[in-house]
Amino acid sequence: MRKTVKLGLGAALALTVSASSLFAENIKIAFIEPLSGFMAGTGTSGLHQYEFAAETLVNANGGVLGGDMFEIVAFDNKLSGKESLVQLQVAIDQGIRFVAQGNSSGIAHALIDAINKHNKRNPDDLVMFLNYSAVDPALTNDKCSFWHFRFDANADFKMDALTDVMAENEDLKKVYIIGQDYSFGKAVAAAAVSDLGNKRPDIEVVGNELHPIIKVKDFTPYARKIIASEADAVITGNWGADMVGLGKAILDSGFEGPIYTYYAAADGITATFGEAGKGSLYLVGTDQLNPPVSDRAADYITAYKTKYPDGDINQARIVNVVEMLAKAINEAGSATDIVAIANAFEGMEHDSIWGSKIVMRAKDHQAIQDIHISEHTDEGAVFDYDNSGYAPVVKSTVKMAGADSATTCDMKRP
Amino acid sequence: MELILVNLIDGLVYGLLLFMLSAGLTLIFSMMGVLNFAHASFYMLGAYFAYQISTYMGFWMGLLIAPVVVGIAGAGVERYGLRRVHQYGHVPELIFTFGLALLIEEFVQFIWGNSQLPYNEPAILDFALFSIGSNDIAAYKVFMIFVSIGIFLALLYVLTRTRVGMVIQAALSYPRTVENLGHNVPLVFMGVFGVGTGLAGLAGVIAGPQLGTFPGMAILLGSIVFVTIVIGGLGSLWGALVASLLIGWMTTFAASSSFQFADILLALGMEKPAEMSESALRDLWTLTLPQIGPILPYMLMVLVLVVRPYGLFGKRDA
Numbered sequence: 001m002r003k004t005v006k007l008g009l010g011a012a013l014a015l016t017v018s019a020s021s022l023f024a025e026n027i028k029i030a031f032i033e034p035l036s037g038f039m040a041g042t043g044t045s046g047l048h049q050y051e052f053a054a055e056t057l058v059n060a061n062g063g064v065l066g067g068d069m070f071e072i073v074a075f076d077n078k079l080s081g082k083e084s085l086v087q088l089q090v091a092i093d094q095g096i097r098f099v100a101q102g103n104s105s106g107i108a109h110a111l112i113d114a115i116n117k118h119n120k121r122n123p124d125d126l127v128m129f130l131n132y133s134a135v136d137p138a139l140t141n142d143k144c145s146f147w148h149f150r151f152d153a154n155a156d157f158k159m160d161a162l163t164d165v166m167a168e169n170e171d172l173k174k175v176y177i178i179g180q181d182y183s184f185g186k187a188v189a190a191a192a193v194s195d196l197g198n199k200r201p202d203i204e205v206v207g208n209e210l211h212p213i214i215k216v217k218d219f220t221p222y223a224r225k226i227i228a229s230e231a232d233a234v235i236t237g238n239w240g241a242d243m244v245g246l247g248k249a250i251l252d253s254g255f256e257g258p259i260y261t262y263y264a265a266a267d268g269i270t271a272t273f274g275e276a277g278k279g280s281l282y283l284v285g286t287d288q289l290n291p292p293v294s295d296r297a298a299d300y301i302t303a304y305k306t307k308y309p310d311g312d313i314n315q316a317r318i319v320n321v322v323e324m325l326a327k328a329i330n331e332a333g334s335a336t337d338i339v340a341i342a343n344a345f346e347g348m349e350h351d352s353i354w355g356s357k358i359v360m361r362a363k364d365h366q367a368i369q370d371i372h373i374s375e376h377t378d379e380g381a382v383f384d385y386d387n388s389g390y391a392p393v394v395k396s397t398v399k400m401a402g403a404d405s406a407t408t409c410d411m412k413r414p
Numbered sequence: 415m416e417l418i419l420v421n422l423i424d425g426l427v428y429g430l431l432l433f434m435l436s437a438g439l440t441l442i443f444s445m446m447g448v449l450n451f452a453h454a455s456f457y458m459l460g461a462y463f464a465y466q467i468s469t470y471m472g473f474w475m476g477l478l479i480a481p482v483v484v485g486i487a488g489a490g491v492e493r494y495g496l497r498r499v500h501q502y503g504h505v506p507e508l509i510f511t512f513g514l515a516l517l518i519e520e521f522v523q524f525i526w527g528n529s530q531l532p533y534n535e536p537a538i539l540d541f542a543l544f545s546i547g548s549n550d551i552a553a554y555k556v557f558m559i560f561v562s563i564g565i566f567l568a569l570l571y572v573l574t575r576t577r578v579g580m581v582i583q584a585a586l587s588y589p590r591t592v593e594n595l596g597h598n599v600p601l602v603f604m605g606v607f608g609v610g611t612g613l614a615g616l617a618g619v620i621a622g623p624q625l626g627t628f629p630g631m632a633i634l635l636g637s638i639v640f641v642t643i644v645i646g647g648l649g650s651l652w653g654a655l656v657a658s659l660l661i662g663w664m665t666t667f668a669a670s671s672s673f674q675f676a677d678i679l680l681a682l683g684m685e686k687p688a689e690m691s692e693s694a695l696r697d698l699w700t701l702t703l704p705q706i707g708p709i710l711p712y713m714l715m716v717l718v719l720v721v722r723p724y725g726l727f728g729k730r731d732a
Contacts, residue, residue, distance in 0.1 A: 268531060
């Protein structure tokens with residue numbers, strides 16, 4: 001019995017080895033995200049979106065460089081920086097040159113540090129970091145790297161766009177800012193205070209509060225304080241259970257103004273808010289699914305929903321990552337010359353399937369694109385989230401947000 | 415002033431919710447000596463079962479059926495798990511319940527996934543009953559208050575006025591004697607464990623729509639329940655009630671206050687440093703009461719353990 005197991009294992013190993021050598025021309029992208037633990041839902045959803053984009057937009061159209069296929073290889077980082085570095089090393093040892101990650105800016109910092117070191121020591125075996133979600137502004141400012149490209153708008157751009165829209169609302173007099181007590185929550189609060197101060201000095205910030213992250217059981221007292229402050233609007237960068245708890249408490253307490261958020265959608269959040277959040281919840285972000293901008297976008301979403309009926313395209317920019325990478329590889333004429341591919345990325349202009357034009361700014365490797373303010377509603381929600389009938393529907397758009405923004409990036413080119 | 419009144423009500427709702435969790439735990443702990451780490455997991459199961467039932471039969475059937483299912487599951491755990499582990503002593507029991515908590519969390523994620531569940535208040539209770547100032551008090555909150563008080567009165571009646579209650583109380587203090595008198599003590603244990611976990615399940619059913627239904631909900635409430643029963647005194651129903659309300663009001667008032675520790679420093683005659691990153695006390699200068707609210711119950715527990723080790727209403731050492 002033991003022997004047969006060993007034999008079987010050996011055979012399986014041999015098969016995988018020969019299989020990987022058979023498809024050696026596949027261009028592999030390492031997807032390093034939490035695939036177990038409490039954030040596994042987000043990671044798995046992102047993986048599906050990568051696989052689907054690679055399959056339908058690149059491989060089905062004949063691949064890149066006249067026949068090379070994209071292959072997404074998943075690595076579970078358990079949402080830990082240390083584990084991410086282990087997985088990065090495994091990916092590099094497998095000869096993978098492209099790394100995609102986005103959940104947690106802390107992990108993004110750890111990864112780009114490691115990649116910088118690796119590329120310095122191994123100039124013949126370079127690695128590129130495709131950041132599709134980590135929004136800490138530092139990644140394209142002080143900590144910017146030639147090997148790092150960010151496809152999402154950074155937190156400052158989003159706040160800039162959000163406050164642009166808020167500033168147009170003359171009825172807005174008092175704003176309450178509340179967030180989780182850690183770097184991102186503090187960054188959101190600081191950006192909100194300074195942006196509002198510049199654009200509408202007459203708006204009073206009646207509360208600027210940080211609450212312990214994932215520790216608050218009952219958000220009702222915070223909601224009471226917000227109402228007692230007579231705020232007209234709330235800004236929060238909360239995510240996950242903290243977003244749901246805070247949002248529900250505020251709505252239950254009778255707050256009627258808008259709640260501006262970064263992450264109040266998908267992964268069960270849209271379904272949980274449902275009718276109660278209608279007309280109150282707003283999201284700032286780069287993705288536009290509703291209303292669909294073109295038949296191509298609509299067909300793409302429909303095809304995705306057919307394959308994953310319980311899934312949602314909640315990180316639509318993943319499609320941009322895949323399409324722009326294919327474009328850069330074709331332009332560079334090689335899937336191994338990372339410097340040439342990076343150069344192809346710099347200044348690249350791309351018409352996204354989601355309607356926006358995207359420019360990869362050369363000086364800091366930050367994608368410049370449209371930022372939308374969406375409303376949580378069922379009206380015009382053609383493609384709903386969580387199969388709930390509700391979805392964020394774009395209400396206003398800031399074209400090419402942050403295009404003229406300054407950066408402290410001092411890019412070191414090879 | 416209005417805010418204080420609103421906070422009193424909110425704290426009452428949260429405190430009574432804690433009471434439903436801690437009532438079962440304190441009985442189980444004092445009677446069987448089992449520190450049930452999985453108690454909050456049964457609370458989570460209650461919310462998930464109720465959600466599942468509510469998708470087919472509505473909220474009210476979930477409210478009726480889910481606690482019973484959780485209670486039966488709890489009794490089963492006692493009968494076929496804990497009772498076998500019991501003979502090896504307290505440490506294996508502890509490890510058993512700890513493992514059970516992990517197992518239930520994995521089970522919940524396996525069946526329902528990692529996302530938030532859209533488990534919401536029934537439409538009939540989804541309105542503002544009255545408002546104080548501009549703060550609405552949701553009808554559902556008032557409903558929660560009534561359910562919790564009802565449960566407390568029922569428990570009090572059963573424990574002090576019925577024969578079953580007498581046996582339980584006797585078994586709490588002198589299990590051997592009660593056994594010698596011909597009562598089936600293992601059956602009493604199983605019943606208490608079942609009712610205790612069922613109460614936790616009920617707490618989950620009514621708290622799920624308010625505090626969110628997600629795989630982390632057990633961990634979030636797990637530790638605070640132990641704090642409650644230690645403060646209240648083991649085995650004391652009144653103690654559990656008082657400690658729960660105390661913690662409920664304490665955390666609510668702390669979270670809604672806008673007290674800053676900088677005020678104390680200023681009152682002490684210190685000057686606010688211009689460059690905060692240079693100051694040795696920079697953390698204290700920027701600290702607010704809401705930020706440390708969640709650790710206040712733990713500080714109270716330490717205080718109680720120092721001054722009155724057997725808890726506010728306890729009769730023997732913890």
